[in-house]
Amino acid sequence: MRNLKRALLFFIFLIIALVGGFFIYRSYQKPNYEGAISLKNIKNQTTVYFDEFGVPHIYAKNTKEAMIALGYVHAQDRLWQMELLRRIVPGRLSEIFGSVALKNDKFFVGLGIEEASQNAILKLDKKSPAYQLTMAYLDGINQYVQEGVTPVEFQLLGIEKQKFTIQDVYNIFGYMSFSFAMAQKTDPLLTDIRNKYGMDYLKDFGLDGKFNTTRIKIAKQRPQEYEAISKSIASLLDQSPVAPFVGSNSWVLSPQKTKNKKVIFANDPHIGFSQPGTWYEAHIETPDFELYGCYLAGAPFPLLGHNREYAYGLTMFENDDVDFYQEINNPKNSNQYQTKNGFKDYEIRKKIIKVKDSSDVVLNIKVSQHGPVMNDLLVGLKSDKPVAMSWIYTQQPIHSIEALYALSHSKSITDFQKGVALIAAPGLNVMYGDAKGNVGWWATGKLYKHSNAVNTNFILDGSNGKDDTLEYFDFSKNPSAVNPSWNYVYSANNQPESIDGFAYPGYYLPEDRAKRITQLLDAKSYWDRNAVGEMINDNTSIIAPEVVKNLFSALNLKSFSKTETEILHILKTWRGSNNLKDVGPTIYNKWIFLYLKNTFQDELGDEAFKQFLGTHIMKQIVARQIANENSPWWDNVTTKNTKENRSQIITKSFEEAIAALEKQLGENPYDWTWGKVHSVEYQHPIGKVALFRPFFNVGPFEISGSNEVINNQFFDFVDDGFYKVKGGPSSRRVIDFSDIENSWGILPTGQSGNPFSSHYRDQVELYNSGKFRKMKLNKKEIIQSSTKLVFYPLKN
Structure with a gap:
């Protein structure tokens, strides 16, 4: 019993010492907001x-x-x-x-x-x-x-x-x-x-x-x-x-x-x-x-x-102030690339990267007339030709x-x-x-x-000079x-x-x-x-209700269950708001994600589809492509001897959205409020370590707003339907x-x-x-x- 008391007293003193030490350390670490x-x-x-x-x-x-x-x-x-x-x-x-x-x-x-x-x-x-x-x-x-x-x-x-x-x-x-x-x-x-x-x-x-x-x-x-x-x-x-x-x-x-x-x-x-x-x-x-x-x-x-x-x-x-150029190496000398005036030596920049607890990494970066060659700088780029990046920032006076x-x-x-x-x-x-x-x-x-023949949405030809001609404008033309x-x-x-x-x-x-x-x-x-x-x-989108109308026009259900009827009523009366207690944005975003997935993933593949979701192009396409009955994207290229149409894809996406939301949030659609799925956590780099997360990170919090409303609390579409806000105002x-x-x-x-x-x-x-x-x-x-x-x- 005496040993137990001693151990208990030691533990109490240890806790007091740790707490006291923490407060002393915190006082020492705090910024100095007063004094001299x-x-x-x-x-x-x-x-x-x-x-x-x-x-x-x-x-x-x-x-x-x-x-x-x-x-x-x-x-x-x-x-x-x-x-x-x-x-x-x-x-x-x-x-x-x-x-x-x-x-x-x-x-x-x-x-x-x-x-x-x-x-x-x-x-x-x-x-x-x-x-x-x-x-x-x-x-x-x-x-x-x-x-x-x-x-x-x-x-x-x-x-x-x-x-x-x-x-x-x-x-x-x-x-x-x-x-x-x-x-x-x-x-x-x-x-x-x-x-x-x-x-x-x-x-x-x-x-x-x-x-x-x-x-x-x-x-x-x-x-x-x-x-x-x-x-x-x-x-x-x-x-x-x-x-x-x-x-x-x-x-x-x-x-x-x-x-x-x-x-x-x-x-x-x-x-x-x-x-x-x-x-x-x-x-x-x-x-x-x-x-x-x-x-x-x-x-x-x-x-x-x-x-x-x-x-x-x-x-x-x-x-657009970045262009990509595909270069052609000299088959006899990989340190040279083709230009309209013949082969030219790459500029070689030697860089040494020091790595904690490991050996240094040495890079010999090739730079063409267009810019640095990206092949050795990016993981997974398997093109057999070098791709150079031209960026106005590094080419104009700063x-x-x-x-x-x-x-x-x-x-x-x-x-x-x-x-x-x-x-x-x-x-x-x-x-x-x-x-x-x-x-x-x-x-x-x-x-x-x-020049008019060049489409800068694509990777350009760096070998013959045809894609190099640029006309710079005076600031008065901005x-x-x-x-x-x-x-x-x-x-x-x-x-x-x-x-x-x-x-x-x-x-x-x-x-x-x-x-x-x-x-x-x-x-x-x-x-x-x-x-x-x-x-x-x-928090209001005036575009989303118009998109919903286009979705409805393509929806083809033989009969409606009670849940489907309630969901359609919620969306028909939704005015595009994205407040915490709204249900409309929860249903809408799930339906939109599955429409995108069922429309584009078969052609793009899993990885490219994920990249597509992170581009401005994806945000541009939703309202317009849904309305286009003749879009080639509706057909699922992985199904043989059948050609899917707009109605099939949108109906399938609607049914999958309901099933996913019921599994995620329960059977009552009125419980599917936006605040349950849309949240933000302000993350510190050290907060990625679970032990330090509560101390360094701030949140998580339920938050209103959404993609492309004025209160633009933006997120990535994800399969699980929980939208973690990546950024905003x-x-x-x-x-x-x-x-x-x-x-x-x-x-x-x-x-x-x-x-x-x-x-x-x-x-x-x-x-x-x-x-x-x-x-x-x-x-x-x-x-x-x-x-x-x-x-x-x-x-x-």
């Missing part, structure tokens, strides 16, 4: 007020000192995220994650982003404000790296902190730019379909843009197997520890459309969800400058921002920091437009509104077109609208109108969101902040120039990437319920609700 810190390279006291959501409001005597403070506080909340982002492009994830990250490293190290970054840095004007402020921001990061607490992720993975450089900044912008591209997921897949089945099978895909009826109005040889390219690149982006950009909504209302006769600006960039989230908010004020911005980790200037004078944001343009400096420091709409013109890639829709009543939209990117007569500008990743008879090719999203946005905006002119806030959380902002100090914002989880911070997940309930918090500009109000951190000059 000495910093090098500042001459004046700089004060940072952290508001109740952890947003730093930085007050400094000059912008350089403000940028040093920004770098420091950004690093203390997001150093782990900065570390991940800067490792992607140079292929350094394997150093910390081991061979599981090797595929990712081999691909990105081969793209040429690092070399393009180096060339851009060599050409920088070292005396320019953009460069000087970037270096000040890096100074602040590095002072934290040197003196601040080592994040828990570094300790778990054994990472040593290292200084950040301007090369890291450019590499981060390069990764962001690649994640916007869509051709790498689409062109190879379409080429395989054409080679196997012919062009008739592609008529339903709307490659000529005929599906893009809601357009942004302007005010001005032997088949090769390429599906592996789509599969590999899509898989790399999906499994990346840093989420890719996907889509976005934005609209800016002129004074004539608003109740208070001032511009209202709305923006919600759609990005894959991760924890921490994409954006870090910060507010800077100096005697001659003020800006409230949303920053990428490791980026000195915000991509989204506003102040008392103007606001700006972005969506994806979805233009002015990332100059462009973002210009956007964030503009004095007028004219200044702002000059900054937009500096962006060669990625293709963005940059949105603008100001206190003077101006609204504007510009598509960025160095736009070009091939789609845009400034102060249009219809009194608003908007973008939902849909195609813009033609300019000079030329429609820019791209991978535009279907018209669902665009049609809903224009429907709502055209309907009234007395908009206020509350109404715009409701609109940015809108990475920030929601509503900026009202009639009450600029009370403009609204919200992040999916929280400001901090430090799991010990109280701001790691403190916005998630507001976000999931469609609510907002203030983006504060009023200093008196900020001080009343904030903690205070003071930076003093370091005394020698």
Whole structure:
């Protein structure tokens, strides 16, 4: 008994020690939101007020000192995220994650982003404000790296902190730019379909843009197997520890459309969800400058921002800025490839990838006149000819920091437009509104077109020069609208109108969101902040009910069971909403998935079908192909001596949907609510380990919204019918120039990437319920609700 008591006391003391140790460690790990810190390279006291959501409001005597403070506080909340982002492009994830990250490293190290970054840095004007402020921001990061607490992720993975450089900044912008591209997921897949089945099978895909009826109005040889390219690149982006950009909504209302006769600006960039989230908010004020911005980790200037004078944001343009070329090697020398002028030597880039707990991997990357050869960079690409990737980002001058400096420091709409013109890639829709009543939209990117005979939806011929002829356009030819007569500008990743008879090719999203946005905006002119806030959380598809009608028209059942009758009633009365208690979206999405599977999987095969589901082409095709009774896709090519038709496929899919939902959710259709199958979990890379998941991940939560509604909480179709949201609005902002100090914002989880911070997940309930918090500009109000951190000059 005495030994038992001793063991029990020892166990109790052990628990107390562990709990006490945890609280001590947590206190040590928490970001420093108050107190005093000495910093090098500042001459004046700089004060940072952290508001109740952890947003730093930085007050400094000059912008350089403000940028040093920004770098420091950004690093203390997001150093782990900065570390991940800067490792992607140079292929350094394997150093910390081991061979599981090797595929990712081999691909990105081969793209040429690092070399393009180096060339851009060599050409920088070292005396320019953009460069000087970037270096000040890096100074602040590095002072934290040197003196601040080592994040828990570094300790778990054994990472040593290292200084950040301007090369890291450019590499981060390069990764962001690649994640916007869509051709790498689409062109190879379409080429395989054409080679196997012919062009008739592609008529339903709307490659000529005929599906893009809601357009942004302007005010001005032997088949090769390429599906592996789509599969590999899509898989790399999906499994990346840093989420890719996907889509976005934005609209800016002129004074004539608003109740208070001032511009209202709305923006919600759609990005894959991760924890921490994409954006870090910060507010800077100096005697001659003020800006409230949303920053990428490791980026000195915000991509989204506003102040008392103007606001700006972005969506994806979805233009085609990536082309694939099939090269032909010299049969006598594999280090040469054919051009119109004869054989030419490949450029060889030697890269060494360090792999944790393993030997180094050496790559000799071949680069043709079109770009890097992908065959050795992607798993499963079995083409016997090399395929090179041409990407505008690595071929045009890169002015990332100059462009973002210009956007964030503009004095007028004219200044702002000059900054937009500096962006060669990625293709963005940059949105603008100001206190003077101006609204504007510009598509960025160095736009070009091939000769008329070239179809850039397919892999091109790199051997004879016929597919190489490009005509580059001046920025003045980019789609845009400034102060249009219809009194608003908007973008939902849909195609813009033609300019000079030329429609820019791209991978535009279907018209669902665009049609809903224009429907709502055209309907009234007395908009206020509350109404715009409701609109940015809108969950209704006006396309889905039309699709349901087409499905019904093809449905052929001899008799209806009670369950079938109830389901048909639910769908007939469904208005396209995707709220938690709705049943309609549960039935609709299951039916749509099985229709897609029964229509396309037999021709494509399992793997290519899965890739097809991840493309914008799939989203474009649903509403139109269902209505086409003569589509060749209806026939199941695996059944001999029979030819299936539209009615058979849609009826079969309906019956299978009911059976699957009964098995999944029970026999009562009214219990099949959307919240039971549509959920989100914000995942940290270390949260993939089950032991750490509750600590690092945030969620899961039931969530409203769906694919291609304004509240675009998007997911992949899956057999089990549980739709795990992959991404959505990475920030929601509503900026009202009639009450600029009370403009609204919200992040999916929280400001901090430090799991010990109280701001790691403190916005998630507001976000999931469609609510907002203030983006504060009023200093008196900020001080009343904030903690205070003071930076003093370091005394020698």
